[in-house]
Amino acid sequence: MDKINLIVNKLPAPTWNRLCMNESSLELSASLDKCEPKVALQGSVCLNKKQLPRIPGKNCCGCVQADVCPVHGIDFASLPTGMGEDMERLGEGQRIHLVADAGKSTAAVTLRYADGQQCYNTLEIEAKPNSDLTVYMTYISTASAKGMAAVQTKIAAAQNAKVKLVQVQLLGRGFLHLNDVGCNLAGDARFEVLQLQLGGAQIYNGVRTELIGDNSSFDAAIAYYGRQAQRLDMNFIANHYGKNTACNMTADGVLQEGACKIYRGTIDFKNGSAGAIGDEKETVLLLSDDVVNQSIPLILCSEEDVQGNHGASIGRLDEELLFYLMSRGFSETDAVAMMAKAKIEGICRRIDDEETVQLVERYLEGVIADAE
Amino acid sequence: MEEKTYVEDIDRSLYDFRNEDKDAYRIEEGLTREIVEQISREKHDPEWMREFRLKSLAIYNASRMPQWGPSIEGLNMDNIVTYVRPNTTMQGKWEDVPEDIKNTFERLGIPQAEQTSLAGVGAQYDSEIVYHNVCKEVEEQGVVYTDMESALNGPYADMVREHFMKLVPPADHKFAALHGAVWSGGSFVYVPKGVKVAIPLQSYFRLNAKGAGQFEHTLIIVDEGADLHFIEGCSAPKYNVANLHAGCVELFVGKNAKLRYSTIENWSKNMYNLNTKRALVAEGGTIEWVSGSFGSHVSYLYPMSILNGAKAHSEFTGVTFAGHSQNLDTGCKVVHNAPHTTSIVNTRSISKSGGISTFRSSVVVTNKAKHAKSSVSCQSLMLDNISRSDTIPAIDVRTADADIGHEAKIGRISDDAVFYLMSRGISEEEAKAMIVSGFADNVSKELPLEYAVEMNNLIRLEMQGSIG
Numbered sequence: 137m138d139k140i141n142l143i144v145n146k147l148p149a150p151t152w153n154r155l156c157m158n159e160s161s162l163e164l165s166a167s168l169d170k171c172e173p174k175v176a177l178q179g180s181v182c183l184n185k186k187q188l189p190r191i192p193g194k195n196c197c198g199c200v201q202a203d204v205c206p207v208h209g210i211d212f213a214s215l216p217t218g219m220g221e222d223m224e225r226l227g228e229g230q231r232i233h234l235v236a237d238a239g240k241s242t243a244a245v246t247l248r249y250a251d252g253q254q255c256y257n258t259l260e261i262e263a264k265p266n267s268d269l270t271v272y273m274t275y276i277s278t279a280s281a282k283g284m285a286a287v288q289t290k291i292a293a294a295q296n297a298k299v300k301l302v303q304v305q306l307l308g309r310g311f312l313h314l315n316d317v318g319c320n321l322a323g324d325a326r327f328e329v330l331q332l333q334l335g336g337a338q339i340y341n342g343v344r345t346e347l348i349g350d351n352s353s354f355d356a357a358i359a360y361y362g363r364q365a366q367r368l369d370m371n372f373i374a375n376h377y378g379k380n381t382a383c384n385m386t387a388d389g390v391l392q393e394g395a396c397k398i399y400r401g402t403i404d405f406k407n408g409s410a411g412a413i414g415d416e417k418e419t420v421l422l423l424s425d426d427v428v429n430q431s432i433p434l435i436l437c438s439e440e441d442v443q444g445n446h447g448a449s450i451g452r453l454d455e456e457l458l459f460y461l462m463s464r465g466f467s468e469t470d471a472v473a474m475m476a477k478a479k480i481e482g483i484c485r486r487i488d489d490e491e492t493v494q495l496v497e498r499y500l501e502g503v504i505a506d507a508e
Numbered sequence: 509m510e511e512k513t514y515v516e517d518i519d520r521s522l523y524d525f526r527n528e529d530k531d532a533y534r535i536e537e538g539l540t541r542e543i544v545e546q547i548s549r550e551k552h553d554p555e556w557m558r559e560f561r562l563k564s565l566a567i568y569n570a571s572r573m574p575q576w577g578p579s580i581e582g583l584n585m586d587n588i589v590t591y592v593r594p595n596t597t598m599q600g601k602w603e604d605v606p607e608d609i610k611n612t613f614e615r616l617g618i619p620q621a622e623q624t625s626l627a628g629v630g631a632q633y634d635s636e637i638v639y640h641n642v643c644k645e646v647e648e649q650g651v652v653y654t655d656m657e658s659a660l661n662g663p664y665a666d667m668v669r670e671h672f673m674k675l676v677p678p679a680d681h682k683f684a685a686l687h688g689a690v691w692s693g694g695s696f697v698y699v700p701k702g703v704k705v706a707i708p709l710q711s712y713f714r715l716n717a718k719g720a721g722q723f724e725h726t727l728i729i730v731d732e733g734a735d736l737h738f739i740e741g742c743s744a745p746k747y748n749v750a751n752l753h754a755g756c757v758e759l760f761v762g763k764n765a766k767l768r769y770s771t772i773e774n775w776s777k778n779m780y781n782l783n784t785k786r787a788l789v790a791e792g793g794t795i796e797w798v799s800g801s802f803g804s805h806v807s808y809l810y811p812m813s814i815l816n817g818a819k820a821h822s823e824f825t826g827v828t829f830a831g832h833s834q835n836l837d838t839g840c841k842v843v844h845n846a847p848h849t850t851s852i853v854n855t856r857s858i859s860k861s862g863g864i865s866t867f868r869s870s871v872v873v874t875n876k877a878k879h880a881k882s883s884v885s886c887q888s889l890m891l892d893n894i895s896r897s898d899t900i901p902a903i904d905v906r907t908a909d910a911d912i913g914h915e916a917k918i919g920r921i922s923d924d925a926v927f928y929l930m931s932r933g934i935s936e937e938e939a940k941a942m943i944v945s946g947f948a949d950n951v952s953k954e955l956p957l958e959y960a961v962e963m964n965n966l967i968r969l970e971m972q973g974s975i976g
Contacts (some may be wrong), residue, residue, distance in 0.1 A: 150576040151900050155870055158576070405918075407893060422908035425875065429905040437918050440893040444918040450903060451911040 138166035142222040144314075145342050145371035148402050149434055157398060157432050160340065160369050162314075164254075164284065170230050171247055171255035171285070177234075179241030181269055184233040184262070210292040212260045217318030218342020218371045223288055229256035236262070236269035236297070244272045244489070249307065251281040259289045263297035263325070270300040272492055275307055275315075277335075279502070282310025285336075289317045293325035295349065300328040302487050306499045307335040309364065315341045323349030323378065330483050333360040333368060334499055344373040347381035347412075354383040359483045361476060361500075362395030362427070371400045376409035376442070385416045388483075390476040392423035398430040403444050410441040418448040421479070423472060532634065532717065535591040541565060544689050547591045551657060551692055556669065564678040564688025571682035578806045578835040578864070583750050583780045590690040592634040592717040598655055600641050609633050616743065618712050626739075628653045630711040632724055635692040646705055652698040653709055656725050659696035668696060671727055675758040675786045675814075683754045683782040683808075687723050691756065694724035697738065701762075704735040708770075713755070715744040715779075721752035728769075732762040732790075739770045743803065746776035753779055753804075759787035761795050763817065768796040770955055775803035777833055782808050791817030791846070798954045799826040801838050810868060812841035815849035815877075826855040827951040830863030830895070839868040839886075839901075844877035844910075853884040854950050859895035870902040871912065878909040888918040889947055 142162045150158040175183065217223060234243055247257060263269050275285050285307055293299050299319070307313055313336040319327045333339050345354040354374050362368050374383035387399050403414035420429050435444040453475055461471035480500055484493050535543055535550075544565050548558040573580065596606050602619050603610075613619060613631050622629040628642030630653070637655035646653070652664060659668050678688035695711045715722040730736050744751060753775060761767045767787070775781050781804035787795040797811045813822035824840040842851045857865040867886045888897040899916045921943050929939035945952075 149898060149900055151868060151902055152576065152870065155872075155902050155904060157902055157904075410893075420905075422905065422910070425908045427906070427908060429903070431903040431914075432901065433914070433916070434898070434900050435888075435916055435918050436896075436898045437888070437890060438893070438896045440890040440895075440920045442890075442919065444916070446899075446914070446916040448903065448912070448914040450905050450913075452908050 140164045140166050140225060142225065144219040144222055144340055145369055145400060146220050147371070147400050147432065147434070148373060148404060149436055151432070157400065157430055162340065167254065168226070168229065168256045169253045171249055171253060171257055172230065173232060173257060174246040174248070175232065176244040177241070180237040180239040180267065181241035181243050182235055184235050210262055212290045212292070215290045215292065215318045215320055216344055216346065217288060217290065217316045218344040218373055219314065219316040219340060220342065223314070223316050226256045226286065229258045229286070229288070231258040231260070233260040234262065234271070235264065236267040237264050238266040240268045242270045242272070246274045246276065247285065247287065249275070249277040249281060249283055249285050249311070251278065252283050254284040256286040257288070259287065261289065261291040261299060263291065263293040263299045265295040265297060268298045270488065271302065272489055273301065273303045274492065274495065275305045275313065277308040277311060279308050280310070281308030284312045284314070286314035287316070291317070291319040291327065293319065293321050293327055295322045296324040297322070298326045301330070302489070302492065303329070303331045304492060304496055305331070305333050305335055305339070306495065309335070309337060311336040313339045315339070317343040319345045319354070321345060321347050321349055321352035321354065323351060325349060325352045328355045329357070330486055331358040332480060332483055332496060333358065334480070334496070336366065338367045340369045342371040345375070345383070347374065347376045347378055347383065350378040351380050352378055353381065356385045357483055357486065358387045359479050360389035360397070361480060362389060362391045362397050363393040365394040366396070368395070368397040370398065373402045373404070374414060375404045375406060376412040376414065377406050378409060380411035381409055382413045383415070387418045388479045390421045390423060390479060391427040391429055394424070394426045396428040400432050402434040402436065404436040405439045405442040405444060407438045409439045412439065412442045414442070414444045416446045420450045421475060422450065422452055423476070532595055533593040534589050534717065537589050537719070538586045539565070539568070539588070539590060539686070539690070543590060547690055547692060550591065550593065552661065554660065554665070557660065560673070561689050564685045567678045568682060568685035568689055571685055573682060574808070577808050577837045580780055580782070580806055583752060587719055587749065588752050589717065589720040590723065591692055592720045593636050594633045594638055596638055598637050599639050602639060605639050609638055612714060612716070613639070613712065616712065616714070621710065625707060626710050627705055627707045628709040630655060630695045632693045632711065632713045634715060634717050634720060635722065637693050637695070642709070649703045649705070650700040651703060651705055652696065654696055656694040656696050656727065664696065664698060667698065667729065668727065671729065671758060671760060672725070673756070673758070675760070675788055676756050676784050680784070684756065684784050687725070687754050687756045687784070690721070691723045691725045693722070694726045694755070697728040697736065699730045699734040699736045701731045702733040705737070708737040708739050710739040710741065713740070713742040715751060715753065718747045719749045719751065721754060724755045726755070726757040728758070728767065729760045730762055730765040730767045733764045734762065735766045737768040737770065741772050743774045744776045744779055747778050749778065751776070751779045753781045753783060755783045757785035759795065761787055761789040761793040763790045764792040765790070766794040768798065770798040772800045773803055777803065777805050779804040780806050785809070785811040786814070787812070787822070788814045788816055789820040789822065792819045793817060794821045796822070797824045797826070797840065798951055799824070799838070800951050801826070801828040801836055804836065805834060807836040807838055809838045810841050812843070813851065814843045814845060815851065816845050818846045819848045820846060821849065822851045824853045824855070825950050825954050827948040828855070828857040828865050828867070829948070830857070830859045830865035832861035832863060835864040837866040837868055841870045842872070842882065844871070844873040844880040844882065846876055847878045847880070849877055849880045851882045853886070855886045856948050856950055857886070857888045857897060858891065858944060858947065859888070859897040860891035862894045864896040866898045866900060868900045870904065873905045873907060873910045873912065875906045878907055880907070880910045882912045884914040886916045887947070889944065890918065890920050
């Protein structure tokens, strides 16, 4: 069977090679199946049926303008993503294109995978000026299923557009999951991404946002529960170009049972991004002695008038907190499970769709029961 | 439009003077087997060292340049002179040192410091130690402080052989291999069990020769329960060709011993400073690094602490000031490899006039390091928007029983702080100079008074620029 080798999740500024954090390599099957997504739309969002072919590395009609083609609109092919340019080698997969007009709207995209499927889907989201779109993406399979679920999501948010992307990954224990996101923000636009990475065997996750317009903002929050030798490989990038731009990235997770995680988080203040603010925070709860936690939070800066902060806290459950909980009648196992669950629930509280929240809760009950 | 204080670069006029090296012996430029063998002969190496040099050369030739840091394209080893011997042998009295060399060290304040605040001094000029002396009281405690060549051929030869480039093997990276091939000069220190050296020892490295490299090797062994503060200083005049510093520092800190290693580095702006420093710390031992990086064109400098015994501890306190045409990539590495080990990293970096400052670190906690604790704090100050400041900290934890914290901040001088100071009658330029000096005080307060004053002068005098 033909294979494709990809280098993904490259660190924007590399460091010592022996740490094995600069990038990750992947070998994928070249033969991809179709996974037809179920799409439900509400409000001023529609599916664009007149899709033009994406030509990797080229503008759609050969025009010279880089970002927006005067004939065909947004050039999604060149919109950068977190996992990097190698993902373009997978082609355009099963593609859908959403267009959100001004006003509030919601889209729910459900990708249900069968055992053994190797799928690649792409989703393009065009958020017009003053639009306010929430997109729920759910990746789901049976608990024992194996396969590959690769999804690339590209977002172009125009002036004052707001896009909230909620991605919930509840795949089976044998899945390779690639989740690649890229977003360009115009002036006053906002992109919020909430991710729950709960299932799968190997998860590669990249999110990159270009804060191009002044006053644009990016808020990313991810929670994960790594267990049973899962590998979670992440790359979050916020590139500040516009003035008074803001980003806030948080990653909160639990590792146990041989799980392995790498979190790369980069805030890059480009020259000219005066008044920009970037914050990044990571907390990792380590629950067993065979886990591997790697973190590399970068702040890159070529502008004077900015504020960048990063904080990380990695370790076991605070002994005083554990003592407090046990003094209130919780067993150690219950206390640990509660703290793990709390990390996921922190994201759930920010999800407005009750159905999605219930789906996560049901999944989580199974996970916690497994762990116990 | 907001007015800005112009903050000048560090004034290097104190360091930027040079002597004619007409009487010195210079080996030919480049790096070949013949040159390495010639250095070995000049140094009267034992046979094992000659072989070691040649093996290192082979590793150097087979290794790649680093792919991740500042560009070192301007460094061409074919143009570097790897060995320059001044026209003197090592002396034990300053009056016996040739006049021009003695004047150099007097202008750098070394003999004066020796009299007032040091227990011993080693002074290296180009590739060789020209002066070495240790005070009688310290010698009587059994402390050995000598140049590496004497140590290699003297009563401590076996100890040197047992430790030499064992912590930093030539295969570690390309410039460690280069060091192994062409090293010369440097100091050897042995502090016996239980001996506490009350006042510091200092080695000062001066590179005078144009287009030359300095490859000194510092080997310090602090035995069980002993205590030492070692200070390293370095400078060079500026030339319009590249100079290279690829020294190596290996520190062995014994059980319950303590070593503080302080460096004020002020190389000239044509210098490629590719230095390697590493400490191995046994049970209950402590290594403290205090590091001020002000000079050089390009620096790669990351002192590493390997905490190999239970309750071993490391502290790294550093400040980096990158001005015009400088790209200073500095930081540290810590490996926790035993239970209850602890580490603290506290750094400041300042970038101005197009200078690039990068803080790079790694904290690795192995599965053996149960109950390890580490705290990393790095702060960066941008003084204009033509400069650059990056932080690249890596954390790798492989046990659940660890407690690792990291924080990083980047920003500019607070307008509120400047306003507050100005409202107390201080001029804007003075206010900003005070804030920058205060920003770097994590290092200056850890240095002996005389050196803290020198460091503050480096920053402060030159911060008094004009509003423009």
